[in-house]
Amino acid sequence: VEDRFALMADQRHSGLAKPQGSLGRLETLAAQLATIARVCPPPAVGNPGLIIAAGDHGVHAQGVSPWPQEITTLMVESFCAGRASANAIASACGVRVMVLDAGIAKPPADHPVIRTAGIMNGTRDLHVEPAMTVDECTAAILAGAALADRMIDTGADLLALGDMGIANTTPSAALIAAFTGQSADLVTGRGTGIDDRTLDLKKTVVADALARHGEDRDPLRTLASLGGLEHAALAGVALAAAARRVPVLLDGVNTVAAALAAVALCPDVLGYLIAGHRSVEPGASAGLAHLGLEPILDLELRLGEGTGALLAVPIVRSAAAVLREVAGLDELGA
Amino acid sequence: VEDRFALMADQRHSGLAKPQGSLGRLETLAAQLATIARVCPPPAVGNPGLIIAAGDHGVHAQGVSPWPQEITTLMVESFCAGRASANAIASACGVRVMVLDAGIAKPPADHPVIRTAGIMNGTRDLHVEPAMTVDECTAAILAGAALADRMIDTGADLLALGDMGIANTTPSAALIAAFTGQSADLVTGRGTGIDDRTLDLKKTVVADALARHGEDRDPLRTLASLGGLEHAALAGVALAAAARRVPVLLDGVNTVAAALAAVALCPDVLGYLIAGHRSVEPGASAGLAHLGLEPILDLELRLGEGTGALLAVPIVRSAAAVLREVAGLDELGA
Numbered sequence: 272v273e274d275r276f277a278l279m280a281d282q283r284h285s286g287l288a289k290p291q292g293s294l295g296r297l298e299t300l301a302a303q304l305a306t307i308a309r310v311c312p313p314p315a316v317g318n319p320g321l322i323i324a325a326g327d328h329g330v331h332a333q334g335v336s337p338w339p340q341e342i343t344t345l346m347v348e349s350f351c352a353g354r355a356s357a358n359a360i361a362s363a364c365g366v367r368v369m370v371l372d373a374g375i376a377k378p379p380a381d382h383p384v385i386r387t388a389g390i391m392n393g394t395r396d397l398h399v400e401p402a403m404t405v406d407e408c409t410a411a412i413l414a415g416a417a418l419a420d421r422m423i424d425t426g427a428d429l430l431a432l433g434d435m436g437i438a439n440t441t442p443s444a445a446l447i448a449a450f451t452g453q454s455a456d457l458v459t460g461r462g463t464g465i466d467d468r469t470l471d472l473k474k475t476v477v478a479d480a481l482a483r484h485g486e487d488r489d490p491l492r493t494l495a496s497l498g499g500l501e502h503a504a505l506a507g508v509a510l511a512a513a514a515r516r517v518p519v520l521l522d523g524v525n526t527v528a529a530a531l532a533a534v535a536l537c538p539d540v541l542g543y544l545i546a547g548h549r550s551v552e553p554g555a556s557a558g559l560a561h562l563g564l565e566p567i568l569d570l571e572l573r574l575g576e577g578t579g580a581l582l583a584v585p586i587v588r589s590a591a592a593v594l595r596e597v598a599g600l601d602e603l604g605a
Numbered sequence: 606v607e608d609r610f611a612l613m614a615d616q617r618h619s620g621l622a623k624p625q626g627s628l629g630r631l632e633t634l635a636a637q638l639a640t641i642a643r644v645c646p647p648p649a650v651g652n653p654g655l656i657i658a659a660g661d662h663g664v665h666a667q668g669v670s671p672w673p674q675e676i677t678t679l680m681v682e683s684f685c686a687g688r689a690s691a692n693a694i695a696s697a698c699g700v701r702v703m704v705l706d707a708g709i710a711k712p713p714a715d716h717p718v719i720r721t722a723g724i725m726n727g728t729r730d731l732h733v734e735p736a737m738t739v740d741e742c743t744a745a746i747l748a749g750a751a752l753a754d755r756m757i758d759t760g761a762d763l764l765a766l767g768d769m770g771i772a773n774t775t776p777s778a779a780l781i782a783a784f785t786g787q788s789a790d791l792v793t794g795r796g797t798g799i800d801d802r803t804l805d806l807k808k809t810v811v812a813d814a815l816a817r818h819g820e821d822r823d824p825l826r827t828l829a830s831l832g833g834l835e836h837a838a839l840a841g842v843a844l845a846a847a848a849r850r851v852p853v854l855l856d857g858v859n860t861v862a863a864a865l866a867a868v869a870l871c872p873d874v875l876g877y878l879i880a881g882h883r884s885v886e887p888g889a890s891a892g893l894a895h896l897g898l899e900p901i902l903d904l905e906l907r908l909g910e911g912t913g914a915l916l917a918v919p920i921v922r923s924a925a926a927v928l929r930e931v932a933g934l935d936e937l938g939a
Contacts, residue, residue: 586916
């Protein structure tokens with residue numbers, strides 16, 4: 272059954288001065304925005320924000336990534352300096368950037384765009400034990416939710432999710448396997464671009480972690496056992512944004528893993544999610560398919576940081592603008 | 606052989622603080638921008654413009670479109686009033702809009718954003734005779750080139766192509782068939798959404814026009830015989846932009862037809878073209894394949910007006926911004 276605001280959006284599109292259905296996916300997006308806001312036309316996307324949640328991972332000790340853990344800290348400092356890919360793209364697409372230190376091993380210097388969860392400096396090794404306790408995981412969810420709330424309080428009308436965390440595609444693969452039921456082999460990918468030997472190791476680590484965790488599919492315990500602090504924080508962002516009727520734009524595999532957790536915790540979150548792009552990482556496609564989301568962009572990205580979500584922001588903004596601003600057929604020549 | 610500015614772009618991408626190749630298509634785009642500008646990093650895309658060329662078509666008399674020809678005039682007046690889909694999206698994506706009346710049957714009222722070619726009020730019926738003389742066609746090309754030059758003089762650093770013209774997917778199909786060698790059957794589509802009977806008629810009209818025109822593949826005579834004034838004008842925009850080393854962003858089927866003509870007239874134009882999106886219209890895909898262009902977006906659009914090109918502008922802008930603004934790996938933690 273279609274939502275009545277989506278129906279209103281479809282009717283409004285049909286009356287605009289353009290051939291019916293001629294804006295394709297843009298029309299579906301606008302209808303979703305109307306459903307989310309419970310008003311048609313939907314509000315303008317005038318103040319979109321990106322939250323990059325960053326964390327480190329005990330499983331890094333298993334050798335699943337060629338990068339040293341310090342890169343997480345250095346990249347967060349680069350976000351603060353406005354010198355990372357996410358900053359360049361955010362500024363080209365008109366998006367405000369905030370960073371959440373959800374649990375970095377070596378905490379970055381203080382900066383006005385960083386908030387700190389203050390829970391722990393990275394997770395435990397999910398290969399050998401639960402990455403977080405349920406209390407730690409809950410605290411990370413709440414830290415993400417709190418930052419989302421603050422950004423919405425100061426005007427954010429769309430929240431894009433981004434991530435930073437060396438080795439974090441390993442917990443993502445584990446979460447995606449757990450929540451979708453797909454095998455470790457299928458959902459584990461090369462992340463930043465690891466070699467064949469490291470990929471084999473990573474698949475084994477993910478499969479072992481899933482075996483260690485067992486059959487428990489309780490969302491919170493699964494997220495705590497297999498996830499990262501940034502995944503939990505991003506799930507919290509999605510939960511808070513949905514509660515405030517603010518659309519959530521997903522990026523790559525790490526944000527998809529967080530979205531699966533958020534939807535498992537609260538199925539109603541699904542209606543607030545928009546898939547920004549299709550990451551090259553196989554787990555991203557598995558997760559999006561499980562959620563039934565069709566991504567806006569497919570540009571062969573695999574960077575994270577929210578870059579793919581950012582690139583989709585002007586398209587979401589345009590979808591709302593068409594429904595708000597375009598003349599009706601009956602107004603032509605009037 | 607790869608261009609040396611593209612190689613410089615690839616090298617620069619490799620040194621940035623991100624995994625190698627992780628920005629996928631964005632990196633290819635940035636390399637093309639460097640090649641176009643003959644400098645790396647390429648200039649920022651700070652002042653993109655859209656030129657919507659509008660015209661009417663003698664072949665409308667054959668019944669190939671359900672819309673009255675007056676819609677061309679009314680939609681151009683809607684562009685001027687800022688009330689069309691192109692305006693809403695242009696404003697969401699930060700693009701300036703100009704309109705060229707390349708030859709509208711019932712000329713719209715004067716307005717600061719319109720330029721008028723002043724050649725003729727619509728083409729002749731391409732089903733029974735050449736749509737334009739070569740002189741008329743040349744004049745339309747020059748009118749497009751002149752507007753492109755003026756926009757570049759006043760700062761435009763990227764030009765998106767857009768079109769408006771009731772029945773213009775019929776000349777587009779004829780041009781695409783002629784320039785790609787594909788059959789009328791394959792490249793003729795539903796345009797704004799015609800029914801099966803009208804589609805059959807349209808295919809016959811296109812096939813008849815191709816038979817009338819014969820084997821002559823001289824680019825100018827082919828464009829004059831089978832095209833529209835807006836196609837000629839948009840070919841002129843592409844030629845002038847390429848001559849000024851300004852990237853040209855294609856929209857749907859009508860702009861692809863114009864691009865085929867421009868590349869046939871001057872093969873070097875190809876390097877300046879960026880395909881904004883894949884239109885639903887089959888001729889668009891046939892034309893893009895012939896040109897070897899892979900579109901940035903695939904959002905099932907079939908509106909024209911430059912809408913699909915506009916939606917790709919922030920992605921092109923982002924590609925340039927990454928190469929210009931992102932820190933090198935060697936700068937991390939410095």
